[in-house]
Amino acid sequence: MYKYRSQFLLIAGLLFLSACSSYNKIPYFQNINRSAPTRENISNFTALTIQNSDILDVSVNSLNPLAYNDSTTRIKGYLVDHNGEIKLPMIGKLKVTGLTTSVVGEQIEQKLLTYLSEPTVNVRILNFKIAVLGDVLKPDNYQVLNERITIMEALSLAGDLNITAKRNNIILIREIDGKREYIPMDISSSKIFQSPYYYLKNNDVIYVQPDKTKYATVDGSYRTFSLVLSALSIAAIILTNVL
Known part of the structure; x- marks a missing residue:
C-alpha cells in the first residue's frame, strides 16, 4: 500500500511542478530587483515626428x-x-x-x-492612434491624445493581457517611411524598458499571442475533460500495480 501511495504522491508532485512552471511565465519584469528601489536613466525616448498622411x-x-x-x-x-x-x-x-x-x-x-x-x-x-489585438481584455483601436505612449500604457488601455497570453512573444507592427517592421517584444523581462520600441509611434499595431492553454480556458467542457482524464490516468496506474 505504501508503494501505491508513493506513486500517487509522485504524480501529484509532477502536476504541481507543472503548474508552478506555467505560473513562472506570467509575471512581468521578472528580473527587476524587488528588494530595494533602483533607478535608471531614460535614454530610449525620441520625440514623435510627423509622417505622410498625418x-x-x-x-x-x-x-x-x-x-x-x-x-x-x-x-x-x-x-x-x-x-x-x-x-x-x-x-x-x-x-x-x-x-x-x-x-x-x-x-x-x-x-x-x-x-x-x-x-x-x-x-x-489629430490621428495619433494605436491598435492592440490578440489575447487582451479589450482589443481595439485607441486614440492617443498626447504624443507619448509606451507599450505598457497601450496594453493597459486594452485592459491588460489575459492570463493565457504569452508575455515573451508580443509582436509590434510598425509602418514608417514606406517600410513595415515586425518587432518581437518580451514584457516578462525588465529589458523592455530599454527597448528602442518601448515608446510607440502613430499607427503602431500590437499583437498579443495566446499560449496553448487559451482553448482550455475558453472551453469549459475541455477543461473538465482534462481533469477527468488526469484522474483516470492516476487511477489506472494504481490499479495496474494492484493487479
Whole structure:
C-alpha cells in the first residue's frame, strides 16, 4: 500500500511542478530587483515626428485680432500630402515630415510674424492612434491624445493581457517611411524598458499571442475533460500495480 501511495504522491508532485512552471511565465519584469528601489536613466525616448498622411491641428493665438476675425484661430484637419507638405493660409506650402510638432509650430510662428503680433502656435497630430489585438481584455483601436505612449500604457488601455497570453512573444507592427517592421517584444523581462520600441509611434499595431492553454480556458467542457482524464490516468496506474 505504501508503494501505491508513493506513486500517487509522485504524480501529484509532477502536476504541481507543472503548474508552478506555467505560473513562472506570467509575471512581468521578472528580473527587476524587488528588494530595494533602483533607478535608471531614460535614454530610449525620441520625440514623435510627423509622417505622410498625418492630420495636423494648428492652433494660432495672436495679440493682433485685426488680422483675423477672432484673436484665436484654429485651423483643423490639415492632411500631410505625399510630398510631406501642408498648405496654410498666408504661409503657403510647408514641409513638415520628419519634424516634431513643436518644431513645426516654431516655424509657423516665424512665418506669421509678418502678419500677426506675437503669434503663438500649437500643432498637434489629430490621428495619433494605436491598435492592440490578440489575447487582451479589450482589443481595439485607441486614440492617443498626447504624443507619448509606451507599450505598457497601450496594453493597459486594452485592459491588460489575459492570463493565457504569452508575455515573451508580443509582436509590434510598425509602418514608417514606406517600410513595415515586425518587432518581437518580451514584457516578462525588465529589458523592455530599454527597448528602442518601448515608446510607440502613430499607427503602431500590437499583437498579443495566446499560449496553448487559451482553448482550455475558453472551453469549459475541455477543461473538465482534462481533469477527468488526469484522474483516470492516476487511477489506472494504481490499479495496474494492484493487479
